[in-house]
Amino acid sequence: MADDSSSPKATGKELRDDSCSNGDALVLKPKKMKAKEKSLQSGKAKTHKKSLKSSEYENRLLFAINIMKTSKKESMDFEDSGDRRVQLDVKEELKEDPDFVVQGKGKKRKRKTDHRDGPSSTSEAPLPKKKKKVVKEEGQMNLGTEKKKKNEVKVKVKKEEGDRPVSVKKKKSKEEIEAARALKLKKKEEEEKQRWRWWEEEKYEHGIKWKFLEHKGPYFPPEYQPLPDDVKFYYNGKAVKLNPPAEEGALYFAQMLDHEYTTKEVFRNNFFRDWRKDMTLEEKQLIKDLNKCDFGELLVMHKQRVEARKNMSKEEKQVIKEANQKIVEEYGFCVLDQHRERIGNFKIEPPALFRGRGDHPKQGMLKKRIQPEDVIINCSKDSYIPEPPAGHRWKEVRHDNTVTWLASWTENVQGSCKYVMLNANSKLKGEKDWEKYEVARRLKLCVDAIRAQYLEDLKSKQMGTRQRAVAFYFIDKLALRAGNEKEEGETADTVGCCSLRVEHITLHDTLDGEKCVVEFDFLGKDCIRYYNKVPVIKRVFKNLKLFMEKKQGGDDLFDRLNTQLLNKHLSSLMAGLTAKVFRTYNASITLQQQLQKLTNKTDNVAEKLLSYNRANRAVAILCNHQRAPPKTFDQSMANLQAKIDSRKEQLALAKKELKQAKKDSKGSSDNKLLASVYHSRRLQRAIYFFSQHLYISDVSLIAVCVFSLVDKKKKAVQRCEEQLLRMEVQATDKEENKQIALSTSKLNYLDPRISVAWCKNIEVPLDKIYNKTLRDKFAWAIDMTENDFVF
């Protein structure tokens, strides 16, 4: 957790300093220990040989306590290996654990052995670098406070970088890690320096998207490689050598044989029809039935290739990775108004079998290979014009700065246009995104009036107006999509609000104790089912009954309404208002409200994050963002549950032990205590050791021992509880998230400024909720949002 991550870092630093000087070596005061320190100080533990300052004494005592804790679990062989070893261990222990809590042993042991061969080098080598780094960071911080807002992003990035090594530092050679870290840091710095702070610049006049645009053109997928001779396609049991285009089609089909698609009649028929188009006359005459085709060897080859790729050595993978990097470097960027911007999809879509979603009538059709002759290039007149691949030419080169795409082509299956556009972190996308949320915020200001208006319209004498009002009610209340009409037979049968049909809703005068319930059941975008039972106001209910009169299930519910009419009306109510703005508005306002409701400042980070996820989830549910439950869901849930159960047992045990320890310490007299402590040979040795080396008396040490036992048990219980809580939170989160996709709303509907402000206010590091990609995409919001932002 990054919120604690600053403390281990600080502690680490102090400890390293300690190891050089010795007087103030033990100035370590975790907050939790304060009370205990006091009680110890005032208690028996006042006997010391040398005149130590009291604070130093305290610290040594604390140090001793920690050793005591360690002493029972870790076998410290004082007699054999002498002081050096012990001190080493202690150092290690403290280094790991700022709160002096003894943690699980397994890993520590390992680490100890790792360090043992070169204690001097391990304790000294990293020191200078570490120090340097800290200094650097402080410098950054100062800069940050001076320049305040402008450098906030920078500072954050630095911090995050600094945190990482603390948790990773164990293995590998120090130099390697240092080098890697330095490299990353440099890269990040570079990146930040190069970030285009477009949101601080003046906007272009309406409609102008850029003034200069230069790029290398799209990247074309590799040509088809014919099958090796030993991989054969069979028809009716006989090997047939297909001509390359037909062979290519056969391979695409073969590659999908393990997928459900290839069992669907529509898919098979579409494929077969398109495939035959690529056959020679001869082949066509021979191959007339897909069922007689045997793609087995092709599939085997494909699987082998996949397997081989997976089993490649690290070096081989690295080579491929570098090659890809090179391609990205060359084709993945453009220059837009003097800034280098990442392109989102610079690769031309390779040929494939069309995978429409749901019952798509065109599934299985062959999506053809795109040639440069199909591609339109868009760039500045005065820019370097991209070269088409050798022997080819572009369909067209145009210079249209009112659009944002760099290249486009028409896809053959649906006849739609495909575009090469910029990445989400670009100015063009970011500005649009920002604008989208600003429109939604404007809606907030007039939403009451608009709602009043449509409630009024429910009573209109005009049928069209009433339908519009009811549709509007759904869009507002349920965040339905607008629902354009679609051409029948071209796409799967899905609907949105305006295209709802009578068969998609059922009216219940009463249902489950509620009145006027509308039951929705239809397939929405991507054939995701929308199922919901919603109580509605009476006027809406009555209207629905009216709209459904004398209609068949297949008839339009809103026969006098379409999206154009609806949007036209909306834009008359507020500039820029369309149906989808309501989705954005309702999503963002819901997040804000839920966050307000669910989060407590006193919660720990895990709980805060659960709250955030729950707020996020409320939005995802509202917007019906679903996902297929992960295939391994049940299994991993069971695993987690098993872990929780075992942790519970551990907790019970720990509690029992604590109780016993308390009983021992309270119920027994000093003599008994003494006896019990002296009973342990190991503790005896420890006491001897400390009385020699730390100038603490036996008596105080005994007190320390007893105290530390109870304390240790307490800590164990506490830690167990924390872990259990964390796991339970995780399990809840997971269960609730089984079929809900949070990412879509996070990416497209939630004003990032809400999240940024929340993080700032409630002290959750932003990277807990936004990964790197999202932080890049929302750089504008991260930079400009103050704590008091309200959507």
Place this chain on the structure above:
DNA sequence: CTCGTAACTTAGGACCCCTAAC
């Protein structure tokens, strides 16, 4: 005004790769 389509956003699944746990 209707219709078609260009342009752009929104969407879920596939797949890859890193990390934590064993």
Place this chain on the structure above:
DNA sequence: GTTAGGGGTCCTAAGTTACGAG
């Protein structure tokens, strides 16, 4: 060292909306 799981990225389909032609 291996592997499972999950986050992150890639991919491209499927929406919405604006706009221009007829």
